[in-house]
Amino acid sequence: MSAEKITAESRTEFGKGAARRIRREHKVPAVVYGHGNDPMHITLPGHETMMALKHGGANALLELDLEGKTHLALTKQVQIDPITRHLEHVDFVAVRRGEKVTVEIPVHLNGEAARDTLVVTESATVEVEAEATHIPEYIEIDIEGAEAGTQVLASDLKLPSGSTVLVDADTLIVNITEAPTVEMLEAELEEAEAEAGIEREESAEEAEAAAEGEADEAAATEE
Incomplete structure (x- = not known):
């Protein structure tokens, strides 16, 4: 740069x-x-x-x-x-020229993964040590045609000479999985609705129990 x-x-x-x-x-x-x-x-x-x-x-x-x-x-x-x-x-x-600095470098994806896949950028930036006058503008990751199950780790990143990745080598940067089907999304929605229904029922029961408790306390006070 x-x-x-x-x-x-x-x-x-x-x-x-x-x-x-x-x-x-x-x-x-x-x-x-x-x-x-x-x-x-x-x-x-x-x-x-x-x-x-x-x-x-x-x-x-x-x-x-x-x-x-x-x-x-x-x-x-x-x-x-x-x-x-x-x-x-x-x-x-x-x-100063020649000085090493620690910076966060953005991650740029290049290309398109295989059909029916979901690409998730787990780390939008990566901590890097680089010479002050040669800081990479971004880190490019090629995902063209990548199949589901592909994972890009910090150890897979390609940096210019003189630059060093500072995060753990096994840090997940990009994760490519199978894209969820309509059936999967509907099942997740049904599960979420069921959980919400259970929570509403539990809340109603707790509110009813609390009201009964207050009524009992009031009766005991009157006595």
Whole structure:
């Protein structure tokens, strides 16, 4: 993964009011943490930053040009307005070239499994250790024509040289089973309805017993 180059500006104003002023200028407040240094509070160009984050995926790497100095920053948390979808704030972690980092890499499935199968992604992401400037954007798993009973474990994943899977080798990533038939679904529905009926009956019996108990207590009090 190559680093996207972005020009950053230092900021000295903080708080919600300052953040709103920054956003009105179509910029984004951000913070860079890491390496034992004080956090760097910066402002980034809104559109360029959004495009860089989209291009880089969940672990976008940015090369920040701040006052003539270059800083490599790995995206850790992105806040987006749920209505406007504009960037609200970005947290980064400072990294160095050659440094190993631990990241969560999304899993992408390629192809279609055999007919009448059900494909379940048990782990949507996988924890990986990788060199900061060579983080895989995603892990691709080929399931083309895979039959029911096929299981993809962490040990089956193919990663670029220099990257290492950190989860247990026998961790289930993708599970392919037989697709449920109409008869199976109907049987499950009937079973669920029967269980719900039993629970309703038990609840009614408990409520009736409780009411009888209260009536007995009231009678005993009157006596």
